[in-house]
Amino acid sequence: MSTKVLSKELSSIGVAQVMLGFIQLTFGIPWYYVARDLSGHDAVTPFWTGIWYIISGGLTTEIKNLSNAFKVKVVLGTNVISGLVAGVGIIAYSLSFYHRKWNHWGYRPTAQVAFVLLLQMFTVAELVLAVISAVLIARYFFRCCNLNAVSVS
Numbered sequence: 447m448s449t450k451v452l453s454k455e456l457s458s459i460g461v462a463q464v465m466l467g468f469i470q471l472t473f474g475i476p477w478y479y480v481a482r483d484l485s486g487h488d489a490v491t492p493f494w495t496g497i498w499y500i501i502s503g504g505l506t507t508e509i510k511n512l513s514n515a516f517k518v519k520v521v522l523g524t525n526v527i528s529g530l531v532a533g534v535g536i537i538a539y540s541l542s543f544y545h546r547k548w549n550h551w552g553y554r555p556t557a558q559v560a561f562v563l564l565l566q567m568f569t570v571a572e573l574v575l576a577v578i579s580a581v582l583i584a585r586y587f588f589r590c591c592n593l594n595a596v597s598v599s
Contacts, residue, residue: 449512452586456506456521459579463503463528466572470496470565477561492565495535499572502528506579518587525580532573539566 474492502524509521542562 452582453510453512456509456579456582459575460503460506463499463506463572463575466568467496467499467503469568470499473561473565477565480558480561491535491538495531495569498528498531512586518583522580522583522587525576529573529576529580532569532576535569536566539569
């Protein structure tokens with residue numbers, strides 16, 4: 447894969463990451479007021495996940511020159527951290543489904559469940575995008591070592 451094609455792919459993935467970050471922040475505001483008694487609410491999950499997605503997506507979008515090794519390492523690191531943040535966000539949203547009051551009375555408010563499902567869906571999408579961009583960058587950055595080649599001396 448040429449660097450120009452890889453740069454364009456990473457740019458489009460970065461734009462999608464920024465978009466998902468803004469969506470998390472946008473849906474996080476009403477979720478903050480609707481879901482006051484959920485565990486993800488206490489951690490303000492949509493806000494820190496959304497901000498981190500915007501940071502990693504913005505840096506991924508700006509990686510046009512892949513010859514700068516420091517910049518590539520920084521973008522790789524932010525995408526790995528973004529994947530970890532998305533994983534923690536998925537866990538926080540999943541814990542919101544097992545709220546003590548919901549399981550005891552069997553009552554699940556529709557608005558709270560809808561917001562949690564929507565935000566969890568976007569978090570899973572961000573996890574996929576972060577893993578894809580990290581794999582693409584790592585494959586390009588560590589291409590020097592061809593482990594499948596056998597040399598007989």
